[in-house]
Amino acid sequence: MAVQLSSGEFSTMTRLSRKALRLYQEQGLLEPARVDPSTGYRFYDVSQVETAQLIRRFRELDMPVAQIKAVLAAPSPAARTRLISRHLRHMEEQLDRTRETIGELRALLVREPTPLEVRFRSALATRAAAISDTVRTGEVGQWWSGALREIHASLGGSPTGPPGGLYATELFTEEVGGATVFVPTDAPVDTSGRVRVIEVPSADLAVTTHAGSHSGIDRTYGALGSYVAERELGAEGPVRENYLFREGGEMDTEVCWPVHHETES
Known part of the structure; x- marks a missing residue:
């Protein structure tokens, strides 16, 4: 006993x-x-x-x-270990996000300005393979990753430019709205799944680059949006992002704000 x-x-x-x-x-x-x-x-x-x-x-x-x-x-020690390891990975990711947020808060507390170099660009209408959906703000990252993988798998040739995204204002104001991820291409596209061929419309844009991960990208949005608003340059249309992949898999993001054609040179 x-x-x-x-x-x-x-x-x-x-x-x-x-x-x-x-x-x-x-x-x-x-x-x-x-x-x-x-x-x-x-x-x-x-x-x-x-x-x-x-x-x-x-x-x-x-x-x-x-x-x-x-x-x-769990039915076995191995299964138990896998579940525990999964939670530990989640905690490590959460810790990384916490460290990034602490760094951003410190920068805000000392009023450290967000570096801003603004360029103006007239983007031409572009043929692209794309996935569009209505998504929630908290789900954008996971949705974006899956959509981009699916688009690349559908391409019958090389892209003609970096991948990008179009994001409706409602996604930010209502926490749910339209989002499109696209990859410019002249090649054939397999449209048997979610991927469709679209024409990304032309637009005049104020552009700045956010370096590294999307953590803190709200500060870049705030700085660029303020720049555009202070000069009364803003135009209707979705905000764009272009994703510039560097060697080693790191990614920078071009944030592109729609502006009137009569912009600063």
């Missing part, structure tokens, strides 16, 4: 308070081995100590309860 521990002994061994043990019981994470029907006292098996220690560490890592249940129910 397995050795059973009182809740006090179990708390001491696992560093989980009685309150935490009650909570984990309610959440279905850690059921006592036995509950005395007359006193309500809970007893735990020695074999549950390791499980309790795992749960405590998962909660310290902010792992959602549903994910903890999935880990504990």
